[in-house]
Structure formats: C-alpha cells, structure tokens
Amino acid sequence: MRIILSICVIIAFSSESLAQYWFGPKIGVSYIDHVYQDKTYEKDSFNVDNDINMQFGFALSYTATDMYAVYGEIVYERVGKSLTDKETDGDKVTASMTNHFISVPIMLRVTLGTVPFHYYVNGGPRLSYWLGGKGEHDLESFAEFPPVSDEDGNALPVEYKLAFNSDNSSPGDFRTAFVSEPNRLQFGLTLGGGMLFDLASGGRLMLDFRYTWVHSNLATNTSRDTNLIRGSSGDADFYRENLEYYNNIATVGVAYLFSYSSQLKRKGKSTNKESNKKKKK
Numbered sequence: 225m226r227i228i229l230s231i232c233v234i235i236a237f238s239s240e241s242l243a244q245y246w247f248g249p250k251i252g253v254s255y256i257d258h259v260y261q262d263k264t265y266e267k268d269s270f271n272v273d274n275d276i277n278m279q280f281g282f283a284l285s286y287t288a289t290d291m292y293a294v295y296g297e298i299v300y301e302r303v304g305k306s307l308t309d310k311e312t313d314g315d316k317v318t319a320s321m322t323n324h325f326i327s328v329p330i331m332l333r334v335t336l337g338t339v340p341f342h343y344y345v346n347g348g349p350r351l352s353y354w355l356g357g358k359g360e361h362d363l364e365s366f367a368e369f370p371p372v373s374d375e376d377g378n379a380l381p382v383e384y385k386l387a388f389n390s391d392n393s394s395p396g397d398f399r400t401a402f403v404s405e406p407n408r409l410q411f412g413l414t415l416g417g418g419m420l421f422d423l424a425s426g427g428r429l430m431l432d433f434r435y436t437w438v439h440s441n442l443a444t445n446t447s448r449d450t451n452l453i454r455g456s457s458g459d460a461d462f463y464r465e466n467l468e469y470y471n472n473i474a475t476v477g478v479a480y481l482f483s484y485s486s487q488l489k490r491k492g493k494s495t496n497k498e499s500n501k502k503k504k505k
Contacts, residue, residue: 229315246285246428252477253278256303256316260469261441270317271434275304283430283479285333293333295346301325303471317463318381321359323442327352329414340422350412357386359401361463371398403467412438423433430479436472443467
C-alpha cells in the first residue's frame with residue numbers, strides 16, 4: 225500500500241506542466257459477500273444472503289501523462305444483510321440490516337488506447353467510514369412476549385437503529401441496537417479496470433469494473449451489549465447480531481467526467497498578457 229501511495233504522490237508532483245483533471249458524478253451497483261470470522265456461522269447456524277446495493281458520489285482523475293494517472297472517489301455506499309436461521313433447537317430468527325458508509329478509494333491508473341476509446345487498469349487502497357445503520361429482526365419468542373405489537377396484540381418485527389455508545393442503554397429500549405466496539409474506519413484493497421469514451425461534448429464517459437477486499441471486521445463480539453436487542457421479558461429473550469465479519473464487494477459503475485487542463489489555463493493567461501502589452505504600445 226505504501227508503494228502505491230508513493231507512486232501516486234510522485235506522479236502528482238512530477239508532471240504538473242502536463243496535468244489534466246477529469247471530474248464528475250458517478251453511480252454504481254455492488255454485489256456484496258459477507259465473510260464471517262466464525263466459519264461455522266453460515267455452515268451450521270444461519271443462511272446469510274449476499275446483497276445487491278448501490279453507491280453514488282464524485283470521481284476525480286489527475287492525468288499526469290497519457291498513460292499514468294491518479295484516480296480517486298468519494299462515494300456514499302449502502303451495504304445490506306439479511307439472514308434466517310437454519311433448523312436448530314434454538315429460537316427461530318429472521319433478521320436484516322442496512323449500513324451506510326462514506327468510502328474513499330485512491331488508485332494508480334494505467335491507461336492505454338487512442339481517441340476516442342481508451343481502456344485502463346487501476347488499483348490501490350480504500351478507506352471507508354461507517355456512518356450508521358438500521359435493521360429489523362423477528363424472533364419466534366416474540367409471539368409470547370411481543371416487544372412491539374399491533375392493535376390486536378399480535379407481535380411485530382422489531383425495527384431498530386444502530387448506536388455506537390451504550391452508556392445510556394436501558395433494558396426497555398427495543399428500538400436501539402448498541403455496538404460497543406465498532407470498527408468505524410474500515411480498510412480495504414481495490415483492483416479493477418474499465419473503459420473510457422471521449423465524447424463530442426469534450427467530456428468522457430467511464431465504465432468501471434472493480435473488486436474490493438475489505439480487511440476490517442464490522443465490530444467485535446466481546447461486549448455483552450454488542451448489537452443487543454432485548455425482548456419484552458428483559459434479558460431472558462434477546463438476539464445478539466454477529467458483527468465479526470467483513471465484506472468483499474464487486475462493483476459496476478458509470479461516471480460522466482468533465483475536463484480541466486492547467487496547461488491550457490496558463491496558455492490563456494500568457495495570451496492575455498501579450499494582448500495587453502500590444503494595447504499599451
């Protein structure tokens with residue numbers, strides 16, 4: 225990772241005279257796989273579905289030469305998870321969770337091809353910040369001790385919001401799931417490639433494919449209050465979410481990029497200065 229970042233910095237400062245910037249909005253669709261530290265969790269206890277979700281944000285490319293560039297993004301990402309328990313002797317559980325992240329990948333890009341079609345490969349580190357989340361779960365025991373019910377007294381699934389501080393938690397709080405030891409800053413590695421199409425308008429259309437390996441678990445399970453949801457009978461009925469997992473993410477994205485050239489801007493200033501000199505004479 226240090227090598228990639230060092231190369232990006234060298235490129236950014238070594239070719240300023242040829243610098244061209246491409247920037248614009250980006251949207252994408254992600255396929256997300258949840259990888260648990262406990263390998264028996266999905267094998268013996270729960271069926272955990274992979275997730276298809278979305279991202280959107282802003283892309284920026286610093287092109288030092290026709291071949292080399294530093295590319296980065298700041299994007300909002302949604303990551304969902306749903307699970308059902310397998311046939312066991314315990315309480316039947318159905319649960320879902322949606323988490324929200326701000327992610328910043330920074331990559332070294334190598335571009336080949338000629339106008340109007342280019343293709344590229346890129347890779348580099350990715351940092352994400354966990355903003356928060358919400359979810360819903362339904363336990364078999366809620367039928368007897370419903371934390372939430374309808375007008376007829378029938379149990380309803382419990383909807384909750386995540387909180388990262390359990391200091392003010394109470395046994396009767398069914399609407400908050402506490403994460404005592406979250407890894408809110410997540411680290412990952414991104415690799416991928418794609419295509420660039422030069423448009424008559426002067427912009428570029430980018431079609432991007434990438435895969436991200438996230439190396440940080442969402443949280444630890446060492447605390448008793450970790451994502452703890454209590455039933456109406458207090459500590460006798462509760463569901464504790466397993467948060468010791470990370471996500472591998474495959475993404476397809478599209479961006480529209482505008483261009484800005486520092487070299488052309490300087491030429492424009494020089495031309496203006498010459499024109500002013502002639503007028504003074």
